[in-house]
Amino acid sequence: MCIVFFLSRSEVTTQRSFNTLKIYSRTVRKSSKNKLKMFAESNWFREIPHSLKLYTPTLVSNYRESSDYATYDLEYLYLLPLSDLLVFSEIPITSWRNILTECRDLIQRFKAYTSDSSVTNIDCKLVDKIYLEKSLDRLASIEDKPIEVFINKCGYSLYDNSNYKNSVEELLLSVSQAVSEVSTCDLSIIHGDFCFSNILYDSRVQSIKVIDPRGLDAQGKISIYGDSRYDVAKLYHSIVGFYDFIISGHYSIKNKKLEFSVSQTGSSLEQLFDEIFFDNHLFRKDEIIAINVMLFLSMIPLHDDQPTRQQAMFLNAVRLAQKLREGSK
Numbered sequence: 001m002c003i004v005f006f007l008s009r010s011e012v013t014t015q016r017s018f019n020t021l022k023i024y025s026r027t028v029r030k031s032s033k034n035k036l037k038m039f040a041e042s043n044w045f046r047e048i049p050h051s052l053k054l055y056t057p058t059l060v061s062n063y064r065e066s067s068d069y070a071t072y073d074l075e076y077l078y079l080l081p082l083s084d085l086l087v088f089s090e091i092p093i094t095s096w097r098n099i100l101t102e103c104r105d106l107i108q109r110f111k112a113y114t115s116d117s118s119v120t121n122i123d124c125k126l127v128d129k130i131y132l133e134k135s136l137d138r139l140a141s142i143e144d145k146p147i148e149v150f151i152n153k154c155g156y157s158l159y160d161n162s163n164y165k166n167s168v169e170e171l172l173l174s175v176s177q178a179v180s181e182v183s184t185c186d187l188s189i190i191h192g193d194f195c196f197s198n199i200l201y202d203s204r205v206q207s208i209k210v211i212d213p214r215g216l217d218a219q220g221k222i223s224i225y226g227d228s229r230y231d232v233a234k235l236y237h238s239i240v241g242f243y244d245f246i247i248s249g250h251y252s253i254k255n256k257k258l259e260f261s262v263s264q265t266g267s268s269l270e271q272l273f274d275e276i277f278f279d280n281h282l283f284r285k286d287e288i289i290a291i292n293v294m295l296f297l298s299m300i301p302l303h304d305d306q307p308t309r310q311q312a313m314f315l316n317a318v319r320l321a322q323k324l325r326e327g328s329k
Contacts, residue, residue, distance in 0.1 A: 023076055027060050031071040038070035039063045040215030044224050045074070048189060049113065055106050055210055077209055082196035083244040086266060093265055093272065099201055100269075100276045102208045103194075103235055108282075110189040111228055119225055122217075124182040127227050130218040131294055132176040138298040139168055147300060147310045154256050154314070172297060175321055178290035179229075186227045192216070194231040196238035197247075232283050233291035239269045241292050241320065246312045253308070258315040289324045293317050 022029040032038050042063040045056055061073035082099065085091055113119065142148055143158055151157075156171075157164040191198070192214025200209040217223040237243045242260050245251055250261045278285045296317040303309045 026076055027073050028076040029061075029071055029073045031069045033069055035065055035070035036216075036220070038065075038072060040222055041213055042072035042215075043222055044192075044213040044215035045072075047224050052106075052109060052189070055109075055208060057209055057211065074211070077200055077202075079200035079202050079209065082199045082201055082208075083238065083247075085201060086196055086238070086269075087244050087248050087250055090263055090265060093268055095203070095206075096265065096269055097272060097276075098206050099208065100272060102206070103199065104276050104282070106208065106210070107194075107228060107231055110191075110231070112188075114185065114188045118223075119187045120184060122184075122187055122225060124184065124187070127182040127187065127218050130227070130230065131179055131291060132172060134218070135172050135176075135294040135298045136169070138301050139172065141301040142304075145301075145304065146307055147304070147314070150307075150311050151314055154318070156318075168297065171317075171321055172294060175290040175293045175324060178286045178324060180287065182227050186229055187225060188228045189224050190214075190226040190228055190231045191234075192226060192230070194234040196235075196244050229283060229287060229291065232277060233288050233295060236273065236277075236288050237292050237295055239273050240289075241296065241316060243296075246309060246316065251312055253311055253315065256315065258312055258319060286324060289320055293320045293324065296320065 020031050022031070030038065030041070042059065045053075045059040046062065048056070057075040057077050059072070060075055061071075063070060063072045065071070080089075139158060148158060151168065152164065155164060156166045156168055158167065159169045160167050191210055193212060194210070198210060198212045200211065201207075202209065213224075214226075215222065215224060217226060242251070242262065245260050245262065252259045252261075274285065277283050277288075296313045300310050300313050303313065
């Protein structure tokens with residue numbers, strides 16, 4: 001029964017991925033016309049230290065390409081992603097404590113590789129580009145698009161405009177002040193897209209497995225390294241940013257206000273996240289919230305086929321910016 005469920009689910013996953021996945025009983029083949037992406041992902045699985053491979057499915061077959069596509073094969077794990085557990089399930093807060101502790105421990109294991117020569121040779125100023133500069137570039141791409149009309153109705157222009165009290169550009173510049181420049185202490189091995197949809201949970205052994213790493217640096221070059229704060233921010237955007245609720249349509253917009261359908265357990269996760277990641281001063285909460293504002297604004301142009309989702313992402317960025325102004329409470 002369980003295997004039938006996961007095989008059925010794999011068919012849905014394949015359809016949603018536009019036929020980029022072919023799932024067998026023990027392996028999954030990922031294919032894409034984006035050959036750089038496939039090489040970067042497979043390289044990440046291959047290059048991370050052996051001690052970290054406990055947190056990943058086995059790389060069964062290395063990168064290979066044809067004239068049109070590139071592929072690689074992974075062990076197929078009969079596990080659900082955290083996004084499904086958050087949005088569609090109700091698991092006890094004790095399980096979430098274990099899950100988030102596992103996520104923190106993995107990030108700390110990543111950070112154990114901060115003294116690698118590959119890290120010390122990284123130009124921190126180039127890593128910084130993944131934040132404000134990337135967000136401003138994405139902002140330019142929504143100019144004169146339908147979403148700009150909605151943003152204007154919410155009292156914002158994209159850029160400084162005397163007809164509007166606020167601008168998205170000024171919002172980005174303001175929140176970016178909360179994020180300190182990248183230093184060598186921030187650099188380590190990272191996953192690069194450490195959100196709930198890319199983290200699988202094995203409840204039998206209470207451990208996580210990660211899939212779909214980025215494997216590219218801020219300039220689009222092959223690398224398993226980056227800013228560890230980015231991984232924490234991606235995790236936060238699933239919990240406090242409600243990213244998975246937006247993607248699954250579990251939200252409503254009323255009078256330009258964003259509302260989420262979140263369970264009591266889901267509402268308790270923010271406090272749990274604070275305890276595990278912030279109370280011990282591993283990371284700064286204001287930085288992680290500020291990065292989330294930039295993340296949600298930079299994601300808007302990537303969803304131009306879903307206008308309502310774009311609206312939700314904008315309103316969510318405004319909500320998180322307000323949270324930052326209120327002192328990260």
